[in-house]
Amino acid sequence: MKNKLQYKWYAVYTRPRHEKKLSLALTEKKIENYCPIIEKIKQWSDRKKKVKEPLFRSYLFVRVSEKEYYNAINTKGAVRYVSFGGKAAPIRDEQIENIKKVLQNKLDFNISSKRFDIGQHVEIEHGQLRGTKGEIISYLGKKYLLLRIENIGYSLMVKISPKMLKTV
Secondary structure, rough: OOOOOOOOEEEEEEOOOOOOHHHHHHHHOOEEEEOOHHHHHEEEEOOOEEEEEEOOOOOOEEEEEOOOHHHOOOOOEEEEEOEEOOOOOOOOOOHHHHHHHHHHHOOEEEEEEOOOOOOOEEEEEEEOOOOEEEEEEEOOOOEEEEEEEEEHHHEEEEEOOOHHHHEE
């Protein structure tokens, strides 16, 4: 009986401004990857323009098995896997799904690399993020749902009505 390949998400640290290029190169190699993109309005002295930028500068996520592990990191633009103790640190599927849900539903959020104390754990009962689990925090006097992306040290802070939440 053959062993099924086990696929896990990993964060790849990229060369500066190579997130989109690396994503294209990995896609050409048929390696599943995710580069969260947001649209921002940039102000120049003479004009404003909408631009698409990576949500996390110098990071990209890949979903690989042991078979593709080295092929992914040996792609032009990749620097190294985010690792702890010398081993690439896997990222839980639900953390990637949370990022996708927030971006797909165009929710109002902030991004932070600040470490937050663990707060009350909740699950969203209604709306576009139904089933998403996170923590309630207070930041700048407002309440947010904190979605941690632990291994790269970032968190998404989503504004959400307490009416939509239940305690876990």
